[in-house]
Amino acid sequence: MEGLRACVHCGICLPQCPTYRVLGEEMDSPRGRIYLMRAAADGRIALTPTLARHLDLCLGCRGCETACPSGVPFGSLLEATRGQIERRGIRSPESDQGTLSLLLALFPYPDRMAALLPALRLYQGSGLQALVRGLGLLAPFRRLRTMEALLPRVPGVGSARLEELTPARGGKPRGRAGLLVGCVQRFFYPDVNAQTARLLAAAGYEVVAPREQGCCGALHLHSGRLDDFRAMAKQLVASFRGDVDVIVANAAGCGSALKEYGHWLQDPEAEAFSQKVKDISEVLVDADLPLGELPVTVTYQDACHLAHGQKVRAEPRALLRRIPGLKLVELAESDLCCGSAGVYNLVEPGMAAELGRRTAERIRETGASIVAAGNPGCIMQMDRACRALGLNVEIVHPVSLLARALREAP
Ligand code: SF4
Ligand code: SF4
Structure with a gap:
């Protein structure tokens, strides 16, 4: 908790904090939260439900970390404090532990996810979803309504199949890439994983996606369930134990957690693993990709765990700009959290909806017909927020646009 002492209370981070911008409360700002965490660490105040509530409302977006001139490592301080709150079972009456536990037991x-998909397919394919939405049948049930509104189109059986080994195209492979398939990405956006493998292969990588890989544990890390997180992280490290030169993530939240395994596990194998992790945009940015024309206007939203967690901002934009005919328009405040933040939009629907609405308003100002974002949770959140505003835009992962433009030799 040494990092808590680095805060000099300057307040530079306050305008970059989404919850402070909405609520205007010092205790719901980075500086206020640091004050609370430090006072608790020094034993001047107890960890109480009120303190827990101020931390519950934090998105963990780490926008404050980027803004801070003193280098306060807010994300890891928050997760460590949440870990203590979790161990002691301190709960705010407003916190929705039931939904959180359900989601952490599912995603x-x-x-479990595979068992759920057929029911979701039937719900969407039978027309029941259209009926439920059209008649507003879930209006009295806020949590359920929120979950339902976030549900993307569930892919069909066997769509976008990802092989365990995808050979490199062209001559001698430039390396071997291990692909993290994720949880939400694997089940709701399998096309993004297939496109990622295709792009890596086109860039000269042999791609291996180990079948036995499980969850990276990011959701547990952000919720302070550190023992579960460490167990999942160890399993994931073991599943990538083969000979890979780079481990590629295409979900910002997962990639950020993977890069921090060394810090949380404190063992040399986890450290070596973290050193190999890269976001897909970092791997492809220098690759020689044959890209054809794609005449569309696109704007880009920075996923927090890419921009703030991994400091990756330039690479996705540079990749999009390489697509001939694609016009990239900047989104105002693109690095302000859209309200997704892992499962935050499901357990804190009020704040999440307000942040989603603000993001959708800024998207409307760009006039773009497509929004690109490197994280499945952000894609779901912005999709819902834009629909709520009546905005007809497509929300996609940047690799989907690159894959559309990719011209492969037969
Ligand atoms: S992590 Fe995000 S929501 Fe939390 S204090 Fe920092 S800027 Fe605010
Ligand atoms: S976290 Fe950093 S920017 Fe924010 S008040 Fe403390 S020193 Fe200033």
């Missing part, structure tokens, strides 16, 4: 487990 990270591929067999």
